[in-house]
Amino acid sequence: MDKQLFQYLQEFLTPRRKELFEKILNERTRHITVVAEDVYQMHNASAVMRSCEVFGVQDMHVIEKRFSKRVDKEIAMGAQKWVNLYSYKSSQECINKLRADGYQIVATTPHNDSQYLHDFDVTKKSAFFFGQEKYGLSEEILEQADSYLKIPMHGFTESLNISVSAAIVLQTLVTKMREAGIDWHLSEDEKLEIEMEWTKKSIKSIDQIIERYYQDQKKINL
Numbered sequence: 001m002d003k004q005l006f007q008y009l010q011e012f013l014t015p016r017r018k019e020l021f022e023k024i025l026n027e028r029t030r031h032i033t034v035v036a037e038d039v040y041q042m043h044n045a046s047a048v049m050r051s052c053e054v055f056g057v058q059d060m061h062v063i064e065k066r067f068s069k070r071v072d073k074e075i076a077m078g079a080q081k082w083v084n085l086y087s088y089k090s091s092q093e094c095i096n097k098l099r100a101d102g103y104q105i106v107a108t109t110p111h112n113d114s115q116y117l118h119d120f121d122v123t124k125k126s127a128f129f130f131g132q133e134k135y136g137l138s139e140e141i142l143e144q145a146d147s148y149l150k151i152p153m154h155g156f157t158e159s160l161n162i163s164v165s166a167a168i169v170l171q172t173l174v175t176k177m178r179e180a181g182i183d184w185h186l187s188e189d190e191k192l193e194i195e196m197e198w199t200k201k202s203i204k205s206i207d208q209i210i211e212r213y214y215q216d217q218k219k220i221n222l
Contacts, residue, residue: 006196008213012203021198024082025191027056031177031184032122033103034170035061035129037091037137039162046079047163048130053079055170058186058194061086061127063094081201084194091140103127107137107145108165110158114150117169122177128169130162 010018034052039045045062052060060083088094095105103125128149131137136159142148151160151168160168177184186194200206 001193001196005210005213009199009203013199017202021195025186025195028058028186029056029184030058030186031125032057032173033059033061033127034166035063035094035127036162037063037129037141038132044161044163048166049083049085050079051163051167051170053083055174057170059084059086061088061094063088063091082198091138095144098127104146105129105144106147106149107142108149108169109136109142110150114148117149117151117172120149120173122173122180123182130166
């Protein structure tokens with residue numbers, strides 16, 4: 001990352017915005033991440049992203065085997081500016097990437113040998129997979145999962161809407177994570193990289209400003 005450019009762009013932000021960025025970045029985590037597999041309803045995927053932002057989860061992953069997603073900005077309520085979204089064309093591609101990044105694969109399902117939400121061990125980096133509204137997660141993910149998780153329910157219905165499930169899971173496990181005495185924070189390099197992206201998204205005509213900056217730098221170095 002061009003740190004000189006970062007310092008230059010910071011001059012376009014108000015002190016209040018810079019303080020807010022620092023405060024929120026100190027609360028962000030990649031210890032927990034969320035994956036939505038082939039969610040048909042666009043507003044559900046957008047609502048999950050909103051929950052990620054609200055509870056301080058920096059990354060969301062979307063598997064788009066059949067349904068191509070576009071973030072519904074009205075439902076995401078600006079969360080798309082602050083959460084990193086990663087897309088995959090297959091479940092296996094997503095699993096491989098997350099395993100390489102040190103995550104255990106956790107399938108959310110009311111079936112199988114699932115453990116209850118309040119019993120989940122939050123000390124391991126975990127990627128929580130949520131399935132399609134009607135059919136749930138694919139067999140491909142269920143077969144490769146390291147762990148299974150379910151929300152306690154006491155009625156006739158055995159499942160919840162994906163956006164509701166994700167909100168419950170994140171609220172519960174992020175709270176447990178913060179109380180567990182583990183290092184769940186972003187690294188300083190991660191904070192700097194994310195703050196650079198947030199800074200760019202906060203400045204109007206950013207492409208022209210960056211282009212002018214490099215033109216000025218070139219003249220200085222001549």
